[in-house]
Amino acid sequence: xxxxxxxxKTKKSAPADAETAxxxxxxxxxxxYQEMAGVYSWLPLGLRVLRKVETIIRQExxxxxxxxxxxxxxxxxxxWLTTQRWDDVxxxxxxxxxxxxxxxxGPTAEEVxxxxxxxxxxxxxxxxLAVYQIQTKFRDELRAKSGVLRGREFLMKxxxxxxxxxxxxxxxYEKAKEAYLxxxxxxxxSAKVTESSGGSFSKNPSHxxxxxxxxxxxxxxxxxxxxxxxxxxxxxxxSGEPCPDCGKELAASKGIxxxxxxxxxxxxxxxxxxxxxxxxxxxxxxxMGCYGIGVSRLVGSIxxxxxxxxxxxxxxxxxxxxxxxxxxxxxxKESQDRIMQASEEVQEKLISNGxxxxxxxxxxxxxxxxxxxxxxxxxxxxIVSEKTLKEGSVEWKAxxxxxxxxxxxxxxxEQVQSFVAE
Amino acid sequence: xxxxxxxxKTKKSAPADAETAxxxxxxxxxxxYQEMAGVYSWLPLGLRVLRKVETIIRQExxxxxxxxxxxxxxxxxxxWLTTQRWDDVxxxxxxxxxxxxxxxxGPTAEEVxxxxxxxxxxxxxxxxLAVYQIQTKFRDELRAKSGVLRGREFLMKxxxxxxxxxxxxxxxYEKAKEAYLxxxxxxxxSAKVTESSGGSFSKNPSHxxxxxxxxxxxxxxxxxxxxxxxxxxxxxxxSGEPCPDCGKELAASKGIxxxxxxxxxxxxxxxxxxxxxxxxxxxxxxxMGCYGIGVSRLVGSIxxxxxxxxxxxxxxxxxxxxxxxxxxxxxxKESQDRIMQASEEVQEKLISNGxxxxxxxxxxxxxxxxxxxxxxxxxxxxIVSEKTLKEGSVEWKAxxxxxxxxxxxxxxxEQVQSFVAE
Numbered sequence: 083x084x085x086x087x088x089x090x091k092t093k094k095s096a097p098a099d100a101e102t103a104x105x106x107x108x109x110x111x112x113x114x115y116q117e118m119a120g121v122y123s124w125l126p127l128g129l130r131v132l133r134k135v136e137t138i139i140r141q142e143x144x145x146x147x148x149x150x151x152x153x154x155x156x157x158x159x160x161x162w163l164t165t166q167r168w169d170d171v172x173x174x175x176x177x178x179x180x181x182x183x184x185x186x187x188g189p190t191a192e193e194v195x196x197x198x199x200x201x202x203x204x205x206x207x208x209x210x211l212a213v214y215q216i217q218t219k220f221r222d223e224l225r226a227k228s229g230v231l232r233g234r235e236f237l238m239k240x241x242x243x244x245x246x247x248x249x250x251x252x253x254x255y256e257k258a259k260e261a262y263l264x265x266x267x268x269x270x271x272s273a274k275v276t277e278s279s280g281g282s283f284s285k286n287p288s289h290x291x292x293x294x295x296x297x298x299x300x301x302x303x304x305x306x307x308x309x310x311x312x313x314x315x316x317x318x319x320x321s322g323e324p325c326p327d328c329g330k331e332l333a334a335s336k337g338i339x340x341x342x343x344x345x346x347x348x349x350x351x352x353x354x355x356x357x358x359x360x361x362x363x364x365x366x367x368x369x370m371g372c373y374g375i376g377v378s379r380l381v382g383s384i385x386x387x388x389x390x391x392x393x394x395x396x397x398x399x400x401x402x403x404x405x406x407x408x409x410x411x412x413x414x415k416e417s418q419d420r421i422m423q424a425s426e427e428v429q430e431k432l433i434s435n436g437x438x439x440x441x442x443x444x445x446x447x448x449x450x451x452x453x454x455x456x457x458x459x460x461x462x463x464x465i466v467s468e469k470t471l472k473e474g475s476v477e478w479k480a481x482x483x484x485x486x487x488x489x490x491x492x493x494x495x496e497q498v499q500s501f502v503a504e
Numbered sequence: 505x506x507x508x509x510x511x512x513k514t515k516k517s518a519p520a521d522a523e524t525a526x527x528x529x530x531x532x533x534x535x536x537y538q539e540m541a542g543v544y545s546w547l548p549l550g551l552r553v554l555r556k557v558e559t560i561i562r563q564e565x566x567x568x569x570x571x572x573x574x575x576x577x578x579x580x581x582x583x584w585l586t587t588q589r590w591d592d593v594x595x596x597x598x599x600x601x602x603x604x605x606x607x608x609x610g611p612t613a614e615e616v617x618x619x620x621x622x623x624x625x626x627x628x629x630x631x632x633l634a635v636y637q638i639q640t641k642f643r644d645e646l647r648a649k650s651g652v653l654r655g656r657e658f659l660m661k662x663x664x665x666x667x668x669x670x671x672x673x674x675x676x677y678e679k680a681k682e683a684y685l686x687x688x689x690x691x692x693x694s695a696k697v698t699e700s701s702g703g704s705f706s707k708n709p710s711h712x713x714x715x716x717x718x719x720x721x722x723x724x725x726x727x728x729x730x731x732x733x734x735x736x737x738x739x740x741x742x743s744g745e746p747c748p749d750c751g752k753e754l755a756a757s758k759g760i761x762x763x764x765x766x767x768x769x770x771x772x773x774x775x776x777x778x779x780x781x782x783x784x785x786x787x788x789x790x791x792m793g794c795y796g797i798g799v800s801r802l803v804g805s806i807x808x809x810x811x812x813x814x815x816x817x818x819x820x821x822x823x824x825x826x827x828x829x830x831x832x833x834x835x836x837k838e839s840q841d842r843i844m845q846a847s848e849e850v851q852e853k854l855i856s857n858g859x860x861x862x863x864x865x866x867x868x869x870x871x872x873x874x875x876x877x878x879x880x881x882x883x884x885x886x887i888v889s890e891k892t893l894k895e896g897s898v899e900w901k902a903x904x905x906x907x908x909x910x911x912x913x914x915x916x917x918e919q920v921q922s923f924v925a926e
Contacts, residue, residue: 151545
């Protein structure tokens with residue numbers, strides 16, 4: 083990918099109203115474009131990150147037996163009346179067709195998935211099952227804020243599981259919890275399982291996955307020595323008290339919620355009269371779980387957790403590219419041709435070996451190019467310049483490091499491969 | 505993929521209101537689920553087809569230089585007022601936030617993409633450029649009908665190109681036309697480029713891509729000997745007249761529109777005051793093209809073009825799987841174990857060689873299993889039964905053929921590979 087061919091450009095400064103790191107850097111680097119408050123389009127570099135996160139989520143959902151589908155965003159008012167949520171969910175966008183029919187614009191999908199699964203499921207033998215989708219969701223937030231963290235339109239992975247057996251549900255719930263932790267780890271961030279309230283979705287307790295960061299909206303009580311964490315909304319412990327699990331001192335912190343899993347019990351299946359026939363012909367209650375990850379929100383959270391004053395620092399697994407090649411300007415045309423050719427050779431060698439490259443071959447100043455590379459935050463920067471080319475080398479710097487060093491031209495591929503695989 | 509593990513099931517009959525082949529078979533086979541009139545969820549088998557079509561489209565859009573992005577579905581009322589379409593587009597869904605802000609729910613994206621591209625584009629050197637997305641669109645159709653062909657919510661690929669030079673636009677328009685024809689060909693259907701009116705999008709003529717089928721909504725005048733085709737809306741010729749291109753007799757026919765490309769000229773760029781600076785500092789007008797393919801509609805159209813009375817007949821490139829293995833029931837447990845094991849061996853050998861398999865290992869009757877295989881329409885069916893296993897063979901039948909033949913166990917992989925590659 084050549085930078086001169088990308089239609090997006092970095093901006094000199096972030097929009098004045100961008101208060102959080104993700105709002106600031108994602109816009110300044112041209113990863114997203116704010117259409118309106120809380121409503122963002124994803125541009126080529128941002129979309130690459132989003133798709134990589136999606137792929138990781140999809141793999142982990144498939145691994146625990148999730149079947150992917152794609153539900154409708156327009157949802158039936160009748161179904162929302164059936165679950166008694168039409169008037170109760172304050173973030174529900176409603177709209178009306180020209181024939182007067184009313185729809186909900188999906189903020190979540192219990193009202194769609196429950197009758198859908200019901201139509202295919204009649205016997206206890208058909209359960210358990212889990213289905214999921216990655217789909218745009220809509221919430222009429224009173225205050226959209228914090229960039230892509232709390233928007234009116236966002237990308238979400240939502241999974242729903244159905245069980246005739248409470249124990250079986252609990253086992254799946256644990257499997258989902260582990261899958262979530264794997265997802266965050268593969269995305270290069272660390273999330274803590276946090277006990278929280280079920281909110282409007284469930285009366286039962288639920289679990290949130292929280293990334294510790296100063297920009298977090300949620301107040302947490304947590305143990306830095308073990309996995310104990312509670313949202314202060316429901317916390318039974320206070321900062322300074324001993325951890326109930328390991329005895330070390332508990333701390334107060336802030337977190338961004340990047341996922342949540344809910345025990346819905348039979349709240350929705352009962353509402354739709356969804357039961358199955360048991361082994362002896364009896365009607366069996368169906369227990370349901372709901373498992374959400376805000377995909378676009380996760381991308382924003384990763385920026386909050388991984389940036390410095392100059393820009394974003396992408397984990398290798400989800401970066402828009404592995405390597406940012408920056409070609410500096412030479413003094414004369416002949417030298418320029420030589421370093422452009424050398425850069426192209428490096429690029430082609432890397433690409434043909436499956437390495438993703440963003441190549442800055444623009445004629446901009448060295449200062450602009452280096453600032454752009456830091457802002458965009460690709461994990462590895464390779465500078466090709468007249469000076470080092472004479473020594474048969476390129477200048478190598480990981481985004482997380484402050485010092486660069488020289489790498490011989492012929493060693494670049496091998497070293498990049500180890501860097502990416504690390 | 506084991507059929508017993510798929511949560512969807514085929515139904516004995518199609519819903520009573522399903523009038524077209526796609527509405528009937530896609531629902532009966534569990535590929536889609538009708539949430540409401542004109543609003544369908546995509547279930548695992550259907551989603552596999554949809555994703556394969558998406559991948560083909562994405563490859564061809566990338567090949568002509570399209571940069572993928574993902575725009576918002578919530579669109580600014582102000583932008584629709586700017587283009588004077590807020591009150592003019594009758595299929596526009598409108599909604600209001602709890603704070604009283606009004607939004608359009610995107611039926612197309614000129615109002616989003618034009619100011620977005622404007623914000624990054626200042627010089628003639630930044631053009632031409634083309635961007636595209638694959639995104640759910642919403643249209644408040646008065647009468648949603650024909651299954652997934654004309655829905656209120658549907659998946660669409662929309663591309664937009666921007667040019668300072670009319671000639672350059674026309675060249676790109678031709679490139680897009682060729683890319684579209686490649687897409688349909690790769691999806692296993694033949695589409696005809698048809699002159700048509702620009703509709704509400706453009707005063708200039710435009711081109712539709714039509715698949716000839718009796719279920720088509722559009723009346724066409726076309727030549728079966730060459731590429732000439734006109735929508736009767738703007739036709740200058742009549743059935744029976746000689747073709748202006750080749751002289752053969754023109755015929756009347758019906759088609760489903762599966763794509764359209766529009767010359768938008770400066771209709772939208774003018775409305776947003778989007779110009780760029782030219783070589784001599786002058787303001788340059790920007791010409792714009794719009795290129796759409798209804799992705800979900802294309803899947804439905806392929807069913808219309810490729811089915812028989814028993815079910816769907818998927819082209820290999822977009823089928824939910826390459827091979828449908830049907831294991832018949834044996835008389836006794838020992839034989840049953842043997843044919844299950846043989847089936848599993850075939851499945852594993854195929855899967856480990858990149859072949860996608862749907863394995864019907866259910867205990868249903870032979871009649872049900874064969875009917876399901878025909879309904880689902882995977883290109884190749886392999887039957888493993890006690891009878892042929894004794895002869896070291898499986899029964900092989902392509903979905904397009906009426907007769908089956910035996911293939912030796914050890915030749916299955918090689919023959920499947922040639923079948924898929926054909």
